[in-house]
Amino acid sequence: MLTHALIGDEGRTIDLGWQDGSRSRFHAMWLRDNALDDKTRSAGNGQRLITILDIPANTRIGAASIKGGALEVSFVPEQKTVSFPAAWLSANAYDRDAGRQPGWTGEATVRWTKASMQNSVPRAGYVAASRDRAVLGQWLSAVKTYGFAMMEDLPTESGALCKVSDLFGYIRETNYGRWFEVRAEVNPNNLAYTNLGLQAHTDNPYRDPVPTLQILSCIENTVEGGESSVVDGFAVAAALQAENPEGFRLLSSCPARFEYAGSSGVRLQAKRPMIELGPDGELICIRFNNRSLAPTVDVPFSDMEAYYAAYRRFAELIEDTSFEVTFKLEAGQAFIVDNTRVMHARKAFSGTGKRWLQGCYADKDGLLSTLAAIEHGFKEVAE
Numbered sequence: 482m483l484t485h486a487l488i489g490d491e492g493r494t495i496d497l498g499w500q501d502g503s504r505s506r507f508h509a510m511w512l513r514d515n516a517l518d519d520k521t522r523s524a525g526n527g528q529r530l531i532t533i534l535d536i537p538a539n540t541r542i543g544a545a546s547i548k549g550g551a552l553e554v555s556f557v558p559e560q561k562t563v564s565f566p567a568a569w570l571s572a573n574a575y576d577r578d579a580g581r582q583p584g585w586t587g588e589a590t591v592r593w594t595k596a597s598m599q600n601s602v603p604r605a606g607y608v609a610a611s612r613d614r615a616v617l618g619q620w621l622s623a624v625k626t627y628g629f630a631m632m633e634d635l636p637t638e639s640g641a642l643c644k645v646s647d648l649f650g651y652i653r654e655t656n657y658g659r660w661f662e663v664r665a666e667v668n669p670n671n672l673a674y675t676n677l678g679l680q681a682h683t684d685n686p687y688r689d690p691v692p693t694l695q696i697l698s699c700i701e702n703t704v705e706g707g708e709s710s711v712v713d714g715f716a717v718a719a720a721l722q723a724e725n726p727e728g729f730r731l732l733s734s735c736p737a738r739f740e741y742a743g744s745s746g747v748r749l750q751a752k753r754p755m756i757e758l759g760p761d762g763e764l765i766c767i768r769f770n771n772r773s774l775a776p777t778v779d780v781p782f783s784d785m786e787a788y789y790a791a792y793r794r795f796a797e798l799i800e801d802t803s804f805e806v807t808f809k810l811e812a813g814q815a816f817i818v819d820n821t822r823v824m825h826a827r828k829a830f831s832g833t834g835k836r837w838l839q840g841c842y843a844d845k846d847g848l849l850s851t852l853a854a855i856e857h858g859f860k861e862v863a864e
């Protein structure tokens with residue numbers, strides 16, 4: 482509920498008061514650009530019809546009042562009057578203390594460790610998730626929150642992992658194919674296609690943009706060894722930052738180089754930090770993969786020793802079992818990871834039996850879009 486609206490700074494700003502005593506200021510230019518009327522935005526698809534250049538540079542608020550739970554504003558010199566619902570203003574308020582430390586993440590991200598995750602891994606059955614939007618929504622929401630979830634009861638047939646990505650979006654095709662076989666091969670073009678253990682890693686850091694989701698599904702796993710584990714890279718990065726802020730600063734501000742040139746006709750290269758922060762300091766991506774780290778040449782000579790010490794400490798924390806959730810994939814099970822956040826590993830395997838996994842990449846923006854649409858749909862029904 483809005484209680485007052487005071488025009489300030491000769492109409493350049495407005496100060497809104499709320500029932501709970503809080504205040505939020507807005508700028509005339511911002512309000513005009515974000516007007517919700519059907520001359521400013523298409524009523525059909527919600528897209529903006531005007532450009533910034535259609536708005537006079539000297540735009541001011543000429544008059545403002547609260548009418549029926551909404552703010553009504555008249556802009557000059559356009560002589561245009563529009564209305565902003567209070568709920569919309571509250572949801573889009575930007576007049577708040579930033580106060581965020583580098584490496585911050587939003588409320589939707591919940592970091593985890595073995596202690597909090599091992600016995601509560603989010604999981605859903607494929608049949609239930611494909612029939613029931615509420616089940617699917619919960620599963621997608623877990624991927625958003627934790628960057629990791631399991632799916633069970635998949636058909637144990639080749640290509641079944643595509644059914645998982647079909648639930649929410651689109652496969653990201655790469656030089657490895659739409660999806661790929663993960664099993665021990667003769668002359669493998671990638672160490673994933675051996676029986677070697679793989680240190681916890683994110684996939685394809687040599688690609689830009691990096692694939693944002695990975696699905697690994699199991700068709701058969703009767704070998705000795707071959708267990709999987711996952712590690713929350715955001716939790717580990719926070720631990721590194723807490724004990725060694727300078728190391729965190731080096732890994733997040735100096736680019737690393739990644740490369741893959743394991744098959745003919747392919748030379749993928751990317752220059753990105755191991756810990757990537759957005760322009761406002763938000764932790765946005767972890768890239769960690771010993772197999773495809775190229776020579777690091779973007780760290781000042783005087784910082785290289787400290788950089789390597791930080792890299793080593795980051796690796797030690799990643800291998801610290803208190804961060805690691807472990808399981809052995811069984812036929813018909815799959816897991817999905819947010820490849821910008823959660824690392825995955827496997828133990829070496831040998832002996833009798835067979836291990837046959839399939840993997841694919843998919844796009845997280847599509848997953849989040851499907852989740853938001855499901856949540857929006859439920860909200861509409863509730864209203």
Ligand code: NM2
Pocket residue numbers: 657661663671673674683684685686741770773840
């Ligand atoms: N595979 C499984 O990023 C990597 O190189 C890890 C990727 C070959 C598609 C393995």
Ligand code: OGA
Pocket residue numbers: 663673679684697708709825826827838840
């Ligand atoms: C991969 C990978 C793990 C496994 O294919 O990217 O890491 O369990 N595989 O085989």
Ligand code: ZN
Pocket residue numbers: 673682683684825
């Ligand atoms: Zn991998």
